[in-house]
Amino acid sequence: MRPLLLSAFTATSCLGRGLTPTLAALRAERSGLAPCAFETVRLDTCVGEVAGVDDTVLPAGLDAFECRNNRLAWLGLSQDGMAEAVAQAARRYGPERLGVFLGTSTSGILESEIGYRQRDPVSGALPADFRYAGAHNTFSVAAFALRALQLAGPAVVISSACSSSGKAFASAQRAIAAGVIDAALVGGVDSLCLTTLYGFHSLQLVSAAPCRPFDLTRNGISIGEAAAFALLERAPEAPAEDAVLLLGYGESSDAYHMSSPHPQGRGAREAMQKALAAARLAPAAIDYINFHGTGTQSNDESEAYAVAAALGSRVPGSSTKGATGHTLGAAGALEAVICALALRGQFLPAGVNTTEVDPALEVNYQLRSRAAPLRHVMSNSFGFGGSNCSLIFGRPA
Amino acid sequence: MSAPVLSACVDGVGLLGPGMNSWTEAVHVLAGEVPWVSAPTVLPAPQCLPAAERRRTGPSVKLTLATGLEATRHAGAEPALLPAVFTSSGGDGQNCHEICAALATAERQISPTRFHNSVHNAAAGYWGIATHATPASTALCAHDASFGAGLLEALTQVVAERTAVLLLAYDSAYPEPINGVRSIPDAFGVALVLAPAPGPATRARIEAHLSDAAADTMPGALEGLRRAIPAARCLPLLARLAGAHGGRVVLEYLPHVRLALTVTRCR
Numbered sequence: 001m002r003p004l005l006l007s008a009f010t011a012t013s014c015l016g017r018g019l020t021p022t023l024a025a026l027r028a029e030r031s032g033l034a035p036c037a038f039e040t041v042r043l044d045t046c047v048g049e050v051a052g053v054d055d056t057v058l059p060a061g062l063d064a065f066e067c068r069n070n071r072l073a074w075l076g077l078s079q080d081g082m083a084e085a086v087a088q089a090a091r092r093y094g095p096e097r098l099g100v101f102l103g104t105s106t107s108g109i110l111e112s113e114i115g116y117r118q119r120d121p122v123s124g125a126l127p128a129d130f131r132y133a134g135a136h137n138t139f140s141v142a143a144f145a146l147r148a149l150q151l152a153g154p155a156v157v158i159s160s161a162c163s164s165s166g167k168a169f170a171s172a173q174r175a176i177a178a179g180v181i182d183a184a185l186v187g188g189v190d191s192l193c194l195t196t197l198y199g200f201h202s203l204q205l206v207s208a209a210p211c212r213p214f215d216l217t218r219n220g221i222s223i224g225e226a227a228a229f230a231l232l233e234r235a236p237e238a239p240a241e242d243a244v245l246l247l248g249y250g251e252s253s254d255a256y257h258m259s260s261p262h263p264q265g266r267g268a269r270e271a272m273q274k275a276l277a278a279a280r281l282a283p284a285a286i287d288y289i290n291f292h293g294t295g296t297q298s299n300d301e302s303e304a305y306a307v308a309a310a311l312g313s314r315v316p317g318s319s320t321k322g323a324t325g326h327t328l329g330a331a332g333a334l335e336a337v338i339c340a341l342a343l344r345g346q347f348l349p350a351g352v353n354t355t356e357v358d359p360a361l362e363v364n365y366q367l368r369s370r371a372a373p374l375r376h377v378m379s380n381s382f383g384f385g386g387s388n389c390s391l392i393f394g395r396p397a
Numbered sequence: 398m399s400a401p402v403l404s405a406c407v408d409g410v411g412l413l414g415p416g417m418n419s420w421t422e423a424v425h426v427l428a429g430e431v432p433w434v435s436a437p438t439v440l441p442a443p444q445c446l447p448a449a450e451r452r453r454t455g456p457s458v459k460l461t462l463a464t465g466l467e468a469t470r471h472a473g474a475e476p477a478l479l480p481a482v483f484t485s486s487g488g489d490g491q492n493c494h495e496i497c498a499a500l501a502t503a504e505r506q507i508s509p510t511r512f513h514n515s516v517h518n519a520a521a522g523y524w525g526i527a528t529h530a531t532p533a534s535t536a537l538c539a540h541d542a543s544f545g546a547g548l549l550e551a552l553t554q555v556v557a558e559r560t561a562v563l564l565l566a567y568d569s570a571y572p573e574p575i576n577g578v579r580s581i582p583d584a585f586g587v588a589l590v591l592a593p594a595p596g597p598a599t600r601a602r603i604e605a606h607l608s609d610a611a612a613d614t615m616p617g618a619l620e621g622l623r624r625a626i627p628a629a630r631c632l633p634l635l636a637r638l639a640g641a642h643g644g645r646v647v648l649e650y651l652p653h654v655r656l657a658l659t660v661t662r663c664r
Contacts, residue, residue: 096607096654105516109497112575116501125574132578137487138517138538152653154607156546159517160536167535171550174557179401180549180607194500199512251533255477255525259513267531384513385522387534 001278003245004173005235006393007183008085010076011337013226013324014048018079023341026349029369031323033210033222033353038192039110043201046210048224048325049192050075058148065144067108067135073144073189076227085231086149089183099181100155101172102142103164103188105329105383107157108135110193141189153181159329161383162292163251164188165228166332169391170249172232187229188333196223196328203259211295211326212353213319214304214365218295224325228333230340239396244340247376247392248281250274254386260298261382265306268292268380271388272310275378279392283311285376286392288348290335291363292380293319294326303380304361313362316372318351332381332389339377339393348372403552404604406595406663407638408561409472411464411588414438414629415622419467426619427632427639433619438584445527453510455489456569457520460586462527465565472561472590473598476528479563479590480554483521484537484547486627487581489514490571520567543568544587544630545650551591552605561592566628585626587635599663601638608657612649634658 010018014032015025025032033046056071056078077083090098108131115126134140142155154175158167165188172184200206200221207220235245252274254267261268276283289311292303300319307317320338327334342349350369357365376394410420416436417423426433440459443451445466461483469476487493492514499507513519518536525534539546544566551564567586571579595602613633615623623632633646643660650656 109493112493112497113500116497116574119501119574125577130578132575133540136575137540137579139486139540139543143540146651146653154546154549154654155539155651156550157538158535159538160521160534161516161518170533171535171553174550174553177557178403178553180403180553194505195496195507195512195515198500198505198507199496199509199515202507202512203509251535253521253525253531253534255529255531257526258519258522259509270531383518384516385518385536386525387518387521387536 001173001248002177003235003247004176004232005239006230006244006246006340007233008082009230009337009340010080010082011226011228011334012050012076012079013327013334014050014224015324019341023345025323027369029350029352031210031352033325041194041197043197044208045206046222047192048222050225062147064131064134065140067111069108069141069189069191070144072191072225072227073141074148076229082229083149086185089231090151093182095150095152097153097182098151099153099172099175099184100142100145100151101168101184101186102145103158103168103329103332104141104190105159105161105164106190106193106195107138108140109195111135113194145185160387161385162328162331163381163383163387163389164329164332166381166389166391167251169246169336170251170389173246173249176234183231183233185229186232188330189227190327190329191225205296207295210353211322213293213295213321213351214300214357214361214363215354216356216358218300220296221294222325224327226324226327226330226334228330228337242344243396244343245394247394248275248279250278250390252388256386259384261302263302265302267386267388268303268306268382269309271390275390275392281376286311286315286378287374288342288377289315289317290339290379291317291319292382293321295321300361304363308362314364316348316364316366318349318366320349322351322353335379336391339379343374343377343393343395346371346374402604402606403556404602405552405555405591406599407589407601407603408592408596408598409468409590410638411467413460413463414585415583424639427636440584450526453514454523455492456584457485457489457567458523460567460584461520461524461565464586464588465524465563468588468590471598474561474590477530479530479561480532481521481524481534481563481565482547482551483534484543484566486538486540486543486568488517489519490569490575494572494575541627542651543627545648545656548656555591555593559593561590564589564591566631568626568628582625585628587628587631595663601643601663602661604659605656608647608655610647610655610657612655613647
């Protein structure tokens with residue numbers, strides 16, 4: 001495929017607001033996970049909560065979109081000049097030539113969870129200020145972005161659980177390649193809510209301690225929240241030396257189970273191989289892989305098999321979910337931005353919290369952040385329903 | 398507003414909705430040959446799923462299996478080999494309601510099955526399990542614009558990747574109290590097999606572009622159906638596919654833009 005330029009990008013997670021604190025935390029091997037004190041949740045777990053989300057003020061006139069997810073989206077768009085970069089691209093190409101492709105898994109469902117506690121005792125009705133389209137509906141974050149950024153192009157939310165915002169990059173690439181648009185705001189926004197905290201708990205997939213992907217003693221995920229975005233445009237003939245390019249994507253389905261990955265990582269392997277083919281790269285060309293690496297027994301085992309089959313066992317890799325938590329529908333975009341930071345800063349981010357890599361997993365797991373010459377990096381995102389996506393980013397030749 | 402034209406061949410259609418038990422049956426209604434008689438949507442039990450999975454499925458899975466299999470049958474296509482685009486304005490509303498209701502109790506107990514069925518791509522996951530389809534599948538939402546967004550994504554895949562694609566758009570009713578703020582009266586699903594080049598099963602060729610033109614409506618009572626269920630925004634296109642002559646049709650999409658299509662019948 002023809003490479004695309006990430007002409008702007010940003011991430012806000014429990015590591016901080018925007019790229020500067022994110023980069024500092026990754027270099028310093030710092031985790032943002034902390035014991036869960038979210039809302040009324042009483043679970044013995046750690047979460048990656050973004051500080052101050054509910055203090056965020058949405059742009060005037062957009063009260064219909066009030067919810068934690070859209071506040072987090074706006075907090076994220078307000079960092080690193082992201083909203084301004086989108087506005088400039090909209091002026092350059094025309095607001096109808098800029099598409100919006102965002103991933104989320106739970107949107108503003110937290111508002112509905114709270115609304116259900118406040119139902120009218122007689123009629124059962126939701127509170128009068130309940131916002132279906134602007135908060136509850138899965139599309140609300142893209143509808144909000146259209147209005148907040150005054151865009152007029154195509155817009156969609158991809159909601160394929162934990163692969164959502166990885167797949168947003170793939171959809172945007174196709175739309176640019178087909179000539180539907182000239183540029184795309186891609187990203188992922190997912191915010192803490194009770195559905196995912198209690199839901200993963202019911203599956204017994206939540207760790208009490210901060211998650212430790214690929215560790216011998218790993219025992220589940222830590223849930224986080226994040227807003228991460230990139231502006232994609234066609235790459236110029238001669239990109240700047242430190243430019244970050246989207247070089248390839250690969251998608252596949254497990255066709256195996258709703259909540260368990262294929263034991264040998266069949267679909268994951270296929271996604272990685274398709275991404276390599278799209279980028280016209282040999283497996284050995286990948287210098288770093290950001291694993292999906294959730295920290296569950298089954299994910300990390302299945303992914304290790306898949307990576308060994310697709311790339312071999314020598315490629316340095318880590319899961320940054322020990323630092324950020326599993327940000328679900330935002331994970332693909334958050335980890336894409338982490339890959340972009342690694343490429344720009346020429347360093348390998350550590351897999352924090354992990355101390356003893358499971359010897360049964362044949363991976364070259366990075367326990368320390370360190371400088372390294374990086375040309376091509378891969379990011380994996382796999383979701384419930386067997387939805388797999390691999391992305392390859394790189395520096396110009 | 399003008400934009401590049403996306404073109405594809407329609408090789409198969411599947412349909413299930415109020416008073417419409419299949420595309421084969423409804424084609425005469427949509428062609429205007431017989432009147433539409435509204436009746437509650439009949440959701441067939443998905444025989445192609447293992448019994449354990451079948452018990453756990455809601456209307457989204459039933460709609461997509463019925464329409465997806467009908468569309469691939471008409472197209473003569475192997476379901477396991479097709480990339481798929483799933484699009485829905487709300488997913489499985491009953492399941493969502495059950496979770497929100499459980500989380501409003503002191504116990505906050507939700508079952509693992511409820512939780513994994515809550516993902517917006519649940520129907521895509523069950524489709525893969527039922528048909529053994531391992532190509533890419535995606536799950537989209539654009540509120541009332543979900544059919545248009547799905548059609549645009551599917552056409553983009555056909556053009557950009559030169560592949561046949563299965564598009565599945567579906568919606569079903571929320572129970573109260575969400576029904577009070579988002580009323581979808583009944584279940585409706587449509588599936589289209591779209592291909593880059595004509596084949597023996599090709600029914601029509603469509604050419605699409607983004608447009609400022611006003612969206613087409615449906616004659617008579619079918620207009621109520623088109624407006625009531627987001628997935629039924631496809632009806633003006635289906636009417637062109639059902640009729641003898643094809644023609645131009647404008648589909649509702651986002652509030653600020655619509656999809657204009659030229660439909661050329663092949664057989």
